[in-house]
Amino acid sequence: MSIIKPRTMPGTMELLPRQQVVHQRFLDTIRQGFERFGFQQIETPAIEMRDVLLTKSGGDTEKQVYFVQSTGSLAQGQDPKLALRFDLTVPLARYVAQHEHELAFPFRRYQIQRVYRGESAQRGRFREFYQCDIDVVGKDSLGLTADAEIPAVIAHVFTALGIGSFTIHVSNRKILRGLLAAHGIDSEEQRAAILREVDKLDKRGRGRVEETLRTGDFGLDDAALAVLMDTIALRGDRAATTEKLRELDVEDPTFREGLDELDAVLGALDDLGVDPERFCANLAIARGLDYYTGTVYETLLDDHPEVGSVCSGGRYEDLASFYTKSKLPGVGISIGLTRLFDQLSALGVLDENAHGSTRVLVTEMDASLAEHGRRCASMLRAAGINTELHTEGQKLAKQFKYATKAGIRYAVILGENEVENGTAMLKDLDAGSQQEVALDELAATIDAAD
RNA sequence: GUGGAUAUAGCUCAGUUGGUUAGAGCACCGGAUUGUGGUUCCGGGGGUCGCCGGUUCAAGUCCGGUUAUCCACCCCA
Structure with missing residues (x-):
């Protein structure tokens, strides 16, 4: 049987667990920032109806759209009626028009989801990537303060991300x-x-x-x-x-x-x-997209201008004209998280050795003492500490190696001596140090450590 | 969509004017007397040299085609 080479489609970003931790921190920070400014989350389906997504506006974008079709429909020779969203603004327009009478206006929503574009892959250009959008949509009118709130959120979020100085143009x-x-x-x-x-x-x-x-x-x-x-x-x-x-x-x-x-x-x-x-004001910021009608934004990293815009948006006078006769002006912005993360990662400014979400590995010294490990793990978990129980009965050295590679900082050793003393050996794999701690103080000791 | 470059191990790449069983570093696995890893030392697995055809006694190396990838343009996050 021939082996199929494991690979992903070009233009996708896939992370190892320890990088995923950092990515998740980015997502959490962005979400918290958005919520701090009073935006509420929505999610929309990755797949939209083709005619909804491809309003006649899309000349250039249409070439980059992925169509979706079931095998049955394909076999019958039908045209695809579904398509993957290529941004979050068009789905927002559809959403607002569809739920207009149930939403409170001005509608402030944030949306953090992946979008899809049939790009030819290049550094910084993805076929599947995260967009983190905020928009304010008014009914009939929307005051200019909203245009200032948008960059205010972004300034807050980018500061919180701690990725160096940046400028919103x-x-x-x-x-x-x-x-x-x-x-x-x-x-x-x-x-x-x-x-x-x-x-x-x-x-x-x-x-x-x-x-x-x-x-x-x-x-x-x-x-x-x-x-x-x-x-x-x-x-x-x-x-x-x-x-x-x-x-x-x-x-x-x-x-x-x-x-x-x-x-x-x-x-x-x-x-x-x-x-x-x-x-700053920058009159050269024009934005190619023609649906922007007023204010426009672009965000650049001061230390890495070559990365290009990592967050851009603007004001559009009538968001949902394809879906409703109501006039719904809006203003919004989108963080291209995948590009941002990928570029920062390539520049080596991210912590590639971040600890994972697991804090402690309870090692197994000897099969005859395994029950002590199980009880210890249970106790630590009850105390709110993310704990993995090693169950493979390997040599200690291998268990430490495993923990290091998996990004687990602390190891608990329960051998004959410890069991006799009613203690546990707590080893800090980063520092290379260890201390013997009474079992009933173990959770508190781990909690108090960095 | 237009133009350019590249294609050898999981990754980054060497491979001399064509010449025997195709190499290195990193990564991976194992060992260095069994309660201590990330250092060091030793050993090991892994490649139909992108694919098809041609030239030749002989092709990873030369030629043609094809596919894929990357870079630039276009456009964008």
């Missing part, structure tokens, strides 16, 4: 759209193409972007290009950006609206007590 799409409109570029397609180019400013540098915009068919005259390049170079705090923008004195109403909104959001962030070091 904030902009407002109306500013550039208005600016372009003021220069006579009002084709939505043309504007989108220009914004996509603008988005590459950090990656390619000002020179190349300017060159592309000048030579390509973007409909920009020299004056427009000059103003645009000056505008997207603006970056910094409220004073350094919004005041300069006002000085441009652009007459377009959309431009003014975007400017006022950005100003208000930056001000609200101050009120919310967000560390001014953790966010």
